[in-house]
Amino acid sequence: MFMKSIIGAAVLAAGISVASAADISGAGATFPYPIYAKWADMYKKETGLGLNYQSIGSGGGIKQIKNKTVTFGASDMPLEPKDLTASGLVQFPTVIGGDVPVVNLDGIGPGDLVLDGPTLADIFLGKITKWDDAAIKKLNPNAKLPSSAIVVVHRSDGSGTTFIFTDYLSKVSPDWKSNVGASTAVEWPVGIGAKGNEGVSNNVTQTKGAIGYVEFAYALETKMSTINMINRDGKAVVPSAAAFQAAAANADWEKSDNYFVILTDEPGAESWPIAGATFILMYKQPQDVANSAAALKFFDWAYSNGSKAAEDLHYVPLPAVVIAQIEKTWATQIKGPDGKPIFAK
Incomplete structure (x- = not known):
């Protein structure tokens, strides 16, 4: 399917x-x-x-x-x-x-929630365990957040999607950087492992209270509830091709060594x-x-x-x-x- x-x-x-x-x-x-x-x-x-x-x-x-x-x-x-x-x-x-964070929460559709980097990192670190945690409520004062447990879903295989995600978390969270780091495969503090973007998508879709991360096309095709993110400039951004392009606008491919360019946490009000x-x-x-x-x-x-x-x-x-x-x-x-x-x- x-x-x-x-x-x-x-x-x-x-x-x-x-x-x-x-x-x-x-x-x-x-x-x-x-x-x-x-x-x-x-x-x-x-x-x-x-x-x-x-x-x-x-x-x-x-x-x-x-x-x-x-x-x-x-x-x-x-x-x-x-x-x-x-x-x-x-x-x-x-x-x-x-990459986009995706959730499975009753009454929460695409873009209904917003998170910042430190809060997202704390969820995946296992520091924030309930959906009605004060940190999430502060960012979403009008959302109806359940008191249910957060179920973290992450990749179990060596994954570039994981590298992008963990590289971002390493840039916004000192705790993440020192305790987990950025790589294609990391020692996850909490959560359920699933293989591929497909596996993460399926697990989140089938698990109430789940949060995971997938490539944007997978989230769209399966009509998953994506989360908006507060970027480096402090602006809440909706995931889109335009936002990805804004993040890449400052990339200097010509001067990069062997195209070694990483596009996480880039400046710009519209950058994903x-x-x-x-x-x-x-x-x-x-x-x-x-x-x-x-x-x-x-x-x-x-x-x-x-x-x-x-x-x-x-x-x-x-x-x-x-x-x-x-x-x-x-x-x-x-x-x-x-x-x-x-x-x-």
Whole structure:
């Protein structure tokens, strides 16, 4: 049932989970899965070439590309430049999106509650355990908050969505930073673990009093109750593509080292505080040149033809100047045994 209208057709038409010999293979982040599935469907219809993408979480994607079992890995956590160098990898962003807190409370719809960063952190730290806690009531004086227990739901797998979420909490809560930290997988103080954005969505949907975090497209498709957030500028913001774009407005991709850009807690009155880009990982000297060239051709096609599909799913397409920079990265860093670029426009 999950995301049937967006993903179901793509799975069947594009071979997103059933590979053929000619399919491009990739694995990793669940955060961009809705748009990768849509792009795969469109690309299959236009070229006949499928995409076998395993939505297994960023941790799994990093592991699989390092084990050389896929042509590309996908992660919402950008790798440090030193890690890329050590592994012989290159990374580049594809789209920008956002994590959103979601709840299951009777009488509470999308946007009916607002939280700030410290309060959200205290909930996930287990310091705030009831929905009618004074800290939540202070932020929501007109809401009818039950006295029921808060049930925290978090990712159980290695996840870039978790990295974005915990990176934000680390920036707004000293307790979170010192006791939990930011990573694709952390030691959660409290809560129920679930696999993938799908698992968190399902658990929150089925559990009264639950709170979790998912990528925005999942929340919209399943009609979950999202929470508005008070951002760095002290403004209450509704999650939206425009708010994600506002968060990315100050990103300096050109001067970043290997596109190492994190978009959480960005300044700006309209900025969504839990935004992030998602990234592709490939080898600089791939073993299978033909498949790697096919993957780059797919992403080049997506940059040129997939912006509307991305916007329809509430992702933010990359600016043209960033795409041009990425194409230069491909030409200068991803090469065959002869030292020549494996893909050129």
